[in-house]
Amino acid sequence: xxxxxxVVLGAGGFLGLNTVxxxxxxxxxxxxxRRPRGNVLGLRGLGAPLVVTDFTQxxxxxxxxxxxxxxxxxxxxxxxxxxxxxxxxxxxxxxLEAVLDAAVASKVPRLVFVSSTATVAPRDAxxxxxxxxxxxxxxxxxxxxxxxxxEHRLRDEGRLEVVVACPAACxxxxxxxxxxxxxxxxxxxxxxxxHPRGYITTVDARDVGQALVLLATSSAPPERxxxxxxxxxxxxxxxxxxxxxxxxxxxxxxxxxAARVLADEQEHEAQKTGGRAALARELVDLIVHSxxxxxxxxxxxxxxxxxxxxxxxxxxSWALRMGLLQRPRPEKSA
Amino acid sequence: xxxxxxxQDGNPPEAWLRGPDCPTGAASSxxxxxxxxxxxxxxxxxxxxxxxxxxxxxEIAERALxxxxxxxxxxxxxxxxxxxxxxxxxxxxxxxxxxxxxGAVAVPLPWPVVDGAPERxxxxxxxxxxxxxxxxxxxTPGCATIDWGAPTVTAPLAPLSVPNPALAAAxxxxxxxxxxxxxxxxxxxxxxxxxxxAMASALQLGPADVGVxxxxxxxxxxxxxxxxxxxxxxxxxxxxxxxxFLMRPRKWLDLVSSERATLxxxxxxxxxxxxxxxxxxxxxxxxxxxxxNGSEPIHRTTLDGFIAKFAAAxxxxxxxxxVYGLAEATLGVAFSVPxxxxxxxxxxxxxxxxxxxxxxxxxxxxxxxxxxxxxxxxEGELCVRGPTVMDHYFEHADAxxxxxxxxxxxxxxxxxxxxxxxxxxxxxxxLVIQSGRKFHPxxxxxxxxxxxxxxxxxxAAVSRPDAAQGSEGLVVVVELRRVSGAIDPMLIKGxxxxxxGVRADVIEFVPAxxxxxxxxxxxxxxxxxxxxxxxxxxxxxx
Numbered sequence: 001x002x003x004x005x006x007v008v009l010g011a012g013g014f015l016g017l018n019t020v021x022x023x024x025x026x027x028x029x030x031x032x033x034r035r036p037r038g039n040v041l042g043l044r045g046l047g048a049p050l051v052v053t054d055f056t057q058x059x060x061x062x063x064x065x066x067x068x069x070x071x072x073x074x075x076x077x078x079x080x081x082x083x084x085x086x087x088x089x090x091x092x093x094x095x096l097e098a099v100l101d102a103a104v105a106s107k108v109p110r111l112v113f114v115s116s117t118a119t120v121a122p123r124d125a126x127x128x129x130x131x132x133x134x135x136x137x138x139x140x141x142x143x144x145x146x147x148x149x150x151e152h153r154l155r156d157e158g159r160l161e162v163v164v165a166c167p168a169a170c171x172x173x174x175x176x177x178x179x180x181x182x183x184x185x186x187x188x189x190x191x192x193x194x195h196p197r198g199y200i201t202t203v204d205a206r207d208v209g210q211a212l213v214l215l216a217t218s219s220a221p222p223e224r225x226x227x228x229x230x231x232x233x234x235x236x237x238x239x240x241x242x243x244x245x246x247x248x249x250x251x252x253x254x255x256x257x258a259a260r261v262l263a264d265e266q267e268h269e270a271q272k273t274g275g276r277a278a279l280a281r282e283l284v285d286l287i288v289h290s291x292x293x294x295x296x297x298x299x300x301x302x303x304x305x306x307x308x309x310x311x312x313x314x315x316x317s318w319a320l321r322m323g324l325l326q327r328p329r330p331e332k333s334a
Numbered sequence: 335x336x337x338x339x340x341x342q343d344g345n346p347p348e349a350w351l352r353g354p355d356c357p358t359g360a361a362s363s364x365x366x367x368x369x370x371x372x373x374x375x376x377x378x379x380x381x382x383x384x385x386x387x388x389x390x391x392x393e394i395a396e397r398a399l400x401x402x403x404x405x406x407x408x409x410x411x412x413x414x415x416x417x418x419x420x421x422x423x424x425x426x427x428x429x430x431x432x433x434x435x436x437g438a439v440a441v442p443l444p445w446p447v448v449d450g451a452p453e454r455x456x457x458x459x460x461x462x463x464x465x466x467x468x469x470x471x472x473x474t475p476g477c478a479t480i481d482w483g484a485p486t487v488t489a490p491l492a493p494l495s496v497p498n499p500a501l502a503a504a505x506x507x508x509x510x511x512x513x514x515x516x517x518x519x520x521x522x523x524x525x526x527x528x529x530x531x532a533m534a535s536a537l538q539l540g541p542a543d544v545g546v547x548x549x550x551x552x553x554x555x556x557x558x559x560x561x562x563x564x565x566x567x568x569x570x571x572x573x574x575x576x577x578x579f580l581m582r583p584r585k586w587l588d589l590v591s592s593e594r595a596t597l598x599x600x601x602x603x604x605x606x607x608x609x610x611x612x613x614x615x616x617x618x619x620x621x622x623x624x625x626x627n628g629s630e631p632i633h634r635t636t637l638d639g640f641i642a643k644f645a646a647a648x649x650x651x652x653x654x655x656x657v658y659g660l661a662e663a664t665l666g667v668a669f670s671v672p673x674x675x676x677x678x679x680x681x682x683x684x685x686x687x688x689x690x691x692x693x694x695x696x697x698x699x700x701x702x703x704x705x706x707x708x709x710x711x712x713e714g715e716l717c718v719r720g721p722t723v724m725d726h727y728f729e730h731a732d733a734x735x736x737x738x739x740x741x742x743x744x745x746x747x748x749x750x751x752x753x754x755x756x757x758x759x760x761x762x763x764x765l766v767i768q769s770g771r772k773f774h775p776x777x778x779x780x781x782x783x784x785x786x787x788x789x790x791x792x793x794a795a796v797s798r799p800d801a802a803q804g805s806e807g808l809v810v811v812v813e814l815r816r817v818s819g820a821i822d823p824m825l826i827k828g829x830x831x832x833x834x835g836v837r838a839d840v841i842e843f844v845p846a847x848x849x850x851x852x853x854x855x856x857x858x859x860x861x862x863x864x865x866x867x868x869x870x871x872x873x874x875x876x
Binding site: 084086121122134145261264 | 382383384446447575577578580581582584585610611612613616822824828829831832835
């Protein structure tokens with residue numbers, strides 16, 4: 001049987017690179033979509049072809065998608081700061097529309113879209129599953145609002161098959177922009193991060209890559225799939241990380257409102273100075289509004305999740321190479 | 335309204351206030367007002383991210399003529415009513431004034447707080463659209479794909495030559511977002527201009543002022559309080575969208591600070607959000623002379639909290655102004671002004687902030703249920719008359735008859751008049767006000783009753799004060815036919831959000847026979863609310 005032709009958008013990014021590697025491990029050589037000025041350091045030497053996919057130039061998307069069976073979209077827009085909801089949503093939707101139109105024009109039958117557990121609505125009494133999507137857009141933060149808008153748009157798409165993956169907080173190698181792993185970097189550097197009271201559900205980015213391969217190649221994938229491993233109290237997770245890196249313990253968890261205030265102020269300052277917020281608003285909203293997740297559907301499809309200690313080991317060795325970790329941690333204990 | 339007989343016993347005078355005459359101007363319609371005089375100065379400045387786009391009155395008029403051409407093309411037989419379903423944008427303002435240019439009635443419709451996917455929320459607008467009998471709907475391309483039962487227009491055409499419309503009503507304001515029994519207050523040109531001029535006059539607004547607003551234009555406070563008041567007083571307004579403020583409250587004050595705004599407006603919850611979320615560091619609010627708080631019950635703690643916190647940013651205490659109005663009076667009824675601060679009223683140990691004196695053109699009295707005017711200091715229903723009161727509810731004679739007593743508008747709000755000052759003390763009408771948005775309880779009850787097996791009339795939606803949020807919480811009490819009939823409260827909360835866009839704080843299930851009712855079997859919502867405040871109900875689950 002002919003192997004499917006796959007395009008991975010955002011191939012040079014955190015999830016993209018883990019996804020490309022998962023495809024290669026599965027014996028498939030995806031086309032690696034990259035933005036014109038995107039970082040492709042991690043793609044060099046993998047042997048997968050690079051194609052320029054510029055969301056403002058639809059012809060580059062159509063060209064990249066030509067003859068493809070699946071587009072895996074791991075390049076959905078999210079800015080560095082959560083300060084401009086209206087602009088963020090508008091750009092996110094416009095880029096998604098460009099991808100959808102190009103996929104339809106190039107007769108691609110399936111799109112696998114990487115969304116987020118931010119779109120999973122909480123339940124009172126039980127963990128949330130794939131059937132739980134916010135009925136209307138959450139109004140508490142830009143990240144949730146954007147992700148909801150993108151998924152909502154995809155639910156109306158009738159021109160091609162759409163499969164949505166909802167990964168939890170991703171950790172693992174190749175987190176170039178230091179997203180969730182900002183918690184690790186700060187802790188390991190002895191600057192324990194401020195954080196709100198709430199929960200973090202983690203998932204290894206390599207496991208997400210494997211899940212995306214499954215969703216891209218399965219003959220009958222589910223429409224929506226939660227990808228989540230272990231749930232931690234945010235503070236307890238940071239205590240554990242501090243012990244792992246021989247770092248001082250984290251400060252007390254902040255109440256939600258105090259954390260929002262701090263994050264907003266830090267982003268406000270960082271925008272002015274060009275620096276980085278020690279606490280991102282996106283992270284606050286994710287921790288505060290984290291639902292309990294039921295990922296049994298993904299396990300029933302044969303997906304497995306690495307324990308957090310494996311994930312951290314892999315991240316450590318990558319981060320040391322990248323200079324994100326300044327010294328080897330004293331002992332492995334997590 | 336019945337005056338009391340002459341009183342010889344030294345009792346307080348009647349609770350009856352009369353403002354000065356309503357100011358007039360050369361223009362007799364909003365369309366004329368838009369185009370009169372020099373129209374080239376910046377009027378509306380829209381902020382989207384770092385991009386600001388400025389429009390003068392002349393440019394808005396040009397845009398309106400483009401929309402008008404498109405409306406005429408869509409409905410060659412003539413346009414009487416135009417729905418405007420758009421976010422805060424030049425498009426909204428253009429379409430609104432296009433209706434004015436054609437002598438048609440504009441019907442602003444609620445747009446979701448967060449842009450992007452409004453279809454689901456506005457599905458619930460169908461009863462409003464049917465009641466409004468729209469000829470055409472101005473909206474976005476995404477919404478135009480929905481079958482509204484009327485032609486949709488999504489973009490202006492080449493401008494019409496300037497029409498000369500017959501004067502009609504200016505717009506129709508639906509008094510809650512969505513409802514099974516929609517009421518569209520018909521606002522005349524005279525009322526629209528009069529109310530705007532009265533507010534501008536009371537606050538002494540003029541071209542030297544600068545406004546900042548995130549309020550939605552479809553809301554009476556955004557439409558009349560901001561858009562039309564700035565139109566008649568000729569001052570520029572910097573416009574944000576509601577979602578920008580709700581997700582990043584600081585943006586509001588940043589804009590006030592950077593643009594040296596003199597006027598801004600918000601419901602109490604919004605000021606409370608600023609108190610809780612925003613650090614005054616780096617802000618300069620010294621230019622603000624009118625910070626209006628209205629549209630929902632006002633909390634003294636919010637006022638004091640804001641004044642104390644933002645004194646460090648130069649905010650002047652007498653700039654915080656409590657105002658009272660309602661859509662049926664076009665908007666403003668009583669306004670505090672910076673020059674004349676008035677004391678709170680102590681009622682049962684509670685400090686009720688003063689809403690100031692009545693606006694020009696407004697006559698107000700406090701009356702009992704029979705229309706007998708009360709005395710100063712006595713609580714009763716606030717009743718209002720004057721040139722800014724609505725004509726009627728559109729094609730709803732019953733609701734009009736129940737709301738108007740002769741030419742007096744029964745506001746449904748409770749209040750007291752003392753020393754020429756209006757105090758709003760509570761609400762006779764049963765309404766849930768959440769973040770400035772108004773919902774009729776029976777809409778909420780109808781949705782819930784469709785989901786759960788309840789006793790007849792077995793759902794009560796009531797609000798309760800939520801001091802922490804500076805707004806009101808919604809409690810839905812469900813009387814179950816069978817004790818085992820409770821369902822996951824999240825399902826009910828989700829459905830209410832989906833259908834009405836209202837957030838329920840608590841869903842409470844109670845066994846049959848425990849809901850307070852009238853002898854005819856109707857739910858006594860006030861008794862339910864009082865019971866919630868007094869003691870936990872006989873709950874099945876919550």
